[in-house]
Amino acid sequence: xxxxxxxxxxxxxxxxxxxxxxxxxxxxxxxxxxxxxxxxxxxxxxxxxxxxxxxxxxxxxxxxxxxxxxxxxxxxxxxxxx
Amino acid sequence: xxxxxxxxxxxxxxxxxxxxxxxxxxxxxxxxxxxxxxxxxxxxxxxxxxxxxxxxxxxxxxxxxxxxxxxxxxxxxxxxxxxxxxxxxxxxxxxxxxxxxxxxxxxxxxxxxxxxxxxxxxxxxxxxxxxxxxxxxxxxxxxxxxxxxxxxxxxxxxxxxxxxxxxxxxxxxxxxxxxxxxxxxxxxxxxxxxxxxxxxxxxxxxxxxxxxxxxxxxxxxxxxxxxxx
Numbered sequence: 001x002x003x004x005x006x007x008x009x010x011x012x013x014x015x016x017x018x019x020x021x022x023x024x025x026x027x028x029x030x031x032x033x034x035x036x037x038x039x040x041x042x043x044x045x046x047x048x049x050x051x052x053x054x055x056x057x058x059x060x061x062x063x064x065x066x067x068x069x070x071x072x073x074x075x076x077x078x079x080x081x082x
Numbered sequence: 083x084x085x086x087x088x089x090x091x092x093x094x095x096x097x098x099x100x101x102x103x104x105x106x107x108x109x110x111x112x113x114x115x116x117x118x119x120x121x122x123x124x125x126x127x128x129x130x131x132x133x134x135x136x137x138x139x140x141x142x143x144x145x146x147x148x149x150x151x152x153x154x155x156x157x158x159x160x161x162x163x164x165x166x167x168x169x170x171x172x173x174x175x176x177x178x179x180x181x182x183x184x185x186x187x188x189x190x191x192x193x194x195x196x197x198x199x200x201x202x203x204x205x206x207x208x209x210x211x212x213x214x215x216x217x218x219x220x221x222x223x224x225x226x227x228x229x230x231x232x233x234x235x236x237x238x239x240x241x242x243x244x245x246x247x248x249x250x251x252x253x254x255x256x257x258x259x260x261x262x263x264x265x266x267x268x269x270x271x272x273x274x275x276x277x278x279x280x281x282x283x284x285x286x287x288x289x290x291x292x293x294x295x296x297x298x299x300x301x302x303x304x305x306x307x308x309x310x311x
Contacts, residue, residue, distance in 0.1 A: 016232065017249065019189065019191065020192065023192050067149075068141070073234060
């Protein structure tokens with residue numbers, strides 16, 4: 001069975017505050033004078049999956065996101081093949 | 083008349099650390115209380131999910147614990163009317179399980195907060211808050227890094243902070259479900275059962291639920307004995 005590789009990019013929804021991102025942005029601004037306007041810290045999950053077809057693999061990845069990896073109340077996600 | 087003693091169980095997950103405080107508080111008010119682990123069956127009137135850092139809070143707080151096999155047993159227990167209190171990490175687990183609505187994220191200040199806070203009881207019609215007045219201000223300790231509550235439309239608040247401590251929406255500190263048989267809260271009532279600890283307001287949470295169960299058992303026994311006559 002072929003192996004498919006995916007990256008899942010998980011980010012907080014735009015209306016949800018992100019204190020970690022804010023702290024990192026402040027350090028970049030204040031310590032290094034880098035004019036970062038906005039910074040959001042999300043998660044990225046890289047995974048390999050066995051499946052007959054790419055469509056089947058994608059279906060499994062979406063299921064993983066819905067069941068565990070993503071909290072849809074506060075987060076959004078995007079799946080990319082790598 | 084022989085009324086059975088209300089029974090409580092405290093679920094300890096790998097990484098729970100407030101389990102013994104919870105057990106102590108339950109026994110203190112008169113519960114027949116014991117620990118269960120994630121493989122055991124639920125056999126109680128009240129289930130307590132204690133605070134701590136279950137599974138190191140990997141991925142998201144409470145996310146892994148909420149998907150252990152015991153989660154299905156907890157859901158069945160709730161659907162059959164069983165009473166559940168989730169404290170701190172226990173609250174986060176209940177939210178991740180979908181038994182309570184909303185989400186809990188990192189405090190808006192970005193760090194762990196450990197102090198005694200003032201709370202307003204906004205709903206005293208739950209089995210857990212019957213011993214409080216509506217609008218009463220009580221004191222309970224908080225100790226969390228991820229207590230910022232994000233509400234959804236169906237959220238039913240029970241406790242609110244009197245001022246902004248962690249960025250929670252509408253100052254929400256504790257909530258219930260529609261059937262009102264679950265209480266999820268970030269403050270620790272089990273750490274406030276004696277005046278010596280700075281407050282004993284938490285005691286009334288356990289007394290409320292203890293007497294709620296006892297009254298129910300009493301009317302059940304009376305009904306049965308009445309039927310015999």
